[in-house]
Amino acid sequence: MGNTVVVENQKLQEIPLQVRTLRRSRDYQQISLYKDVNPLDWEDWQWQLKHRIRTKEELAQIIKLTPDEEKGIKKASGRLSMAITPYWATLIDPEDPNCPFRRQSVPTAAESVVGPHEMVDPCAEDRDSPAPCLVHRYPDRILLLATEHCAMYCRHCTRRRLVGDYQKSNVPSRFEAAIEYIKSNKKIRDVLISGGDPFVLEDEEIESLIQKIRSISHVEFLRIGTRVPVTLPQRITEKLVAMLKKYSPIWISIHFNHPREITGRCRIVCDMLTDAGIPLGSQTVLLKNINDRPYIMKRLMHELLKIRVRPYYIYQCDPVRGTQHFRTPVAVGINIMEKLRGYTSGYAVPSYVIDAPGGGGKIPVAPNYVLSQAKGKYVLRNYRGKVYTYLE
Secondary structure: OHHHHHHHHHHHHHOOHHHHOOOOOOOHHHOHHHOOOOHHHHOOHHHHHHOOEOOHHHHOOOOOOOHHHHHHHHHOOHHHOOOEOHHHHOOOOOOOOOOHHHHHHOOOHHHHOOOOOOEOOOOOOOOOOOOOOEEOOOOOEEEEEOOOOOOOOOOOOOOOOOOOOOOOOOOHHHHHHHHHHHHHOOOOOEEEEEOOOHHHOOHHHHHHHHHHHHOOOOOOEEEEEEOHHHHOHHHOOHHHHHHHHHOOOEEEEEEOOOHHHOOHHHHHHHHHHHHOOOOEEEEEEEOOOOOOOHHHHHHHHHHHHHOOOEEEEEEEOOOEOOOHHHOOOHHHHHHHHHHHEOOEOHHHOOEEEEEEOOOOEEEEOOOOOEEEEEOOEEEEEOOOOOEEEEEO
């Protein structure tokens, strides 16, 4: 009994003070699968990972599965199998197959259909990998893939060739070649740690990797890419935030796709990070019938600014195999930008980019505001379509 009390007290100390008084919009204990879960366990990120929904039988206790979803779950085995955190599962509409939480996390039969232009590695990351766990495409920037695991496996994942249940050794030595490569290339001033999701690693593993990178004198800028604040906010503990603050400045890019993802629980962890002096940016994937309406995207950008997250990128969904049902025409993204620029704060206007197939990197795509140009003369249109002439 005494040991149980000690463990519960330790868990309580890991829970941010704001969370202890948070009123949930949907009480998880109303779901039969979680009715007996201790609130301290619910707020334990390790418990959340251990109890991710992996089977059709578990999911059927939460939502009314469609035949299409049942087929998708059956086929989603191996690399990108289904894994949904209990937290995320409580946000899914049990009756609506078009629920944005549901479509991003529950496999469907459409994933088995390969479009004519889809590829295993559309961004050619494997080609541009000079060492294990590294992608080097731009002159001064490098991507370090810290893990192939995520808290939840998004169905539109670009790195579905890598991310998932494949078990790989997590010994620190796996980064030795990558660190040596960065050390040897003095042009590298910017390192992005991504994956998978780096925040599914233990605090000690994350800190060890950050220390190694910070010890390289020519690295000026360190970023972490994550979706954990959205899919597993319990992972952002006060201990983790305190550790990250020691290595300031660290910038964090968070993957948000829909305004409803910004729950009260998500707001708390974003506040914790920004209060610690960690700048936050957002990355959003344009997804058909999820966020491809201008009013939804505008609302997302406004909600992000309210929690001090700067909208950074909207990505055209990459042509990775099995994602054709998520992709919109490029014109849809351009129209969204047309409805943002001039109609809302500049801070709420991200860049819309296509990560060029074949490894061309991010290419910005925008409405055409330059109507014509001649020597010393530009004819421009503004967001309302009015035409103006600028003379040099």
